[in-house]
Amino acid sequence: MSGVTLYVALVAFGALAGVASGLLGVGGGTLMVPFLTLAAGLSQHAAEATSLLVILPTAVVGTLTLHRRRIGDAGLALRFGVVGAIAAVGGALLALALPAATLRIVFAAFVGCVGLKLIYDGRRSPEQPA
Amino acid sequence: MRALEASSGAARARSGLLRLDRELIVIGILGGLLSGLLGVGGGIVMVPLLVLWARYGQREAHAASLGAIIPISIAGIATYGIAGQVKVGPAIALAVGSVFGARVGAGLLVGIDERLLKIVFGLFLVGVAVLLTTHR
Numbered sequence: 001m002s003g004v005t006l007y008v009a010l011v012a013f014g015a016l017a018g019v020a021s022g023l024l025g026v027g028g029g030t031l032m033v034p035f036l037t038l039a040a041g042l043s044q045h046a047a048e049a050t051s052l053l054v055i056l057p058t059a060v061v062g063t064l065t066l067h068r069r070r071i072g073d074a075g076l077a078l079r080f081g082v083v084g085a086i087a088a089v090g091g092a093l094l095a096l097a098l099p100a101a102t103l104r105i106v107f108a109a110f111v112g113c114v115g116l117k118l119i120y121d122g123r124r125s126p127e128q129p130a
Numbered sequence: 131m132r133a134l135e136a137s138s139g140a141a142r143a144r145s146g147l148l149r150l151d152r153e154l155i156v157i158g159i160l161g162g163l164l165s166g167l168l169g170v171g172g173g174i175v176m177v178p179l180l181v182l183w184a185r186y187g188q189r190e191a192h193a194a195s196l197g198a199i200i201p202i203s204i205a206g207i208a209t210y211g212i213a214g215q216v217k218v219g220p221a222i223a224l225a226v227g228s229v230f231g232a233r234v235g236a237g238l239l240v241g242i243d244e245r246l247l248k249i250v251f252g253l254f255l256v257g258v259a260v261l262l263t264t265h266r
Contacts, residue, residue, distance in 0.1 A: 007219075010220055010224050011224070011227040013224065014224035014225060014228035015227035015230055016227070017231065018227060018228030018230060018231020018232040018233075018235060019234050020235060021231070022231065022234065023236070023250070024173065024251050025173050025176075025191060025192025025193065025239075026170070026177065026195065026196075026199075027165070027171015027173055028171065029165075029168065030258045030261075033168065033170065034261065036220060042220070045213075046217050047169060048210065049207070049211070049213070050216055050217045050220055050221045052165070052206040052216075053207050053216050053218070054221050054224040054225045054228055055203045056207060057229050058228040058232045059197070059200045059203060061229045061233055062232040062233075063197045063236075065233050065236035066196065066236050071190070071239065071240055072193025072194055072197065073193075073194070073197075076150075076194065076197075077195070078200060079150060080154040080194070081198030081199065081200055082158075082201045083158035084158035084159060084162030084165070084172060084176075084198055084201065085162055086159075086205070087159040087160070087163040087166070088163070089166060089206075089208075089209050090162075090166060091163040091168075092205075092209035092210055093166070094163075094166070095166060095168070095169070096210075096215075111256075111258050112255065114252075115251075115253065115254070115258075115259060116256060118181070118248045118249070118252030119249050119256070121248055122247075122249035123249065
């Protein structure tokens with residue numbers, strides 16, 4: 001894809017990733033990074049960097065929306081994110097230095113097992129108040 | 131019951147670094163490491179750990195993760211930015227869509243049944259796991 005088509009696709013895909021982000025509490029990078037490499041032709045490193053630049057405003061808007069609706073503790077979330085930020089610098093430096101193929105498989109196995117457990121819990125547990 | 135767990139999880143004694151529970155510090159570090167390494171938000175690892183380890187309710191975990199992603203992504207952008215890897219054009223196009231989408235998604239999170247939310251998040255994780263193992 002190139003030119004206008006690509007940018008229209010990027011906006012549309014961004015909207016999808018944004019909904020996933022706000023609802024699922026994730027950044028949306030798991031969706032955007034593959035899209036940026038496959039559809040937009042970015043390198044893995046450029047896709048990861050670009051994804052993070054999208055994640056920031058998305059997380060800010062999602063957090064503001066939830067804060068206004070009194071869901072969660074934004075102050076606590078930001079403080080624990082600051083700890084994560086230190087680790088993020090380390091992770092990014094590691095990514096810039098290394099190929100991460102093995103980690104991807106370990107990560108996939110972890111994510112798959114947790115996903116199955118959550119589906120199982122969700123189907124099994126009784127109705128809960130909101 | 132789960133709602134009680136959620137509130138106790140959020141209100142537990144906070145001490146040490148930034149007045150945070152040990153669980154939150156470890157989860158923040160893991161989320162940040164993953165975020166920087168894979169260019170994702172880190173929520174995919176923080177949300178499950180907040181629910182299964184720190185005993186947050188599903189909805190509270192999603193909100194906490196989203197907030198934590200803000201400082202985490204700033205650090206990642208700075209690091210990749212110094213390395214000259216950030217592509218501003220595609221980022222702006224994606225962000226135009228995703229900022230709109232985030233309002234919709236967060237609005238859905240406010241009202242959704244916790245069980246349904248668990249299942250939707252679980253399906254998302256399994257989908258990502260399949261994508262990660264098959265793609266490339």
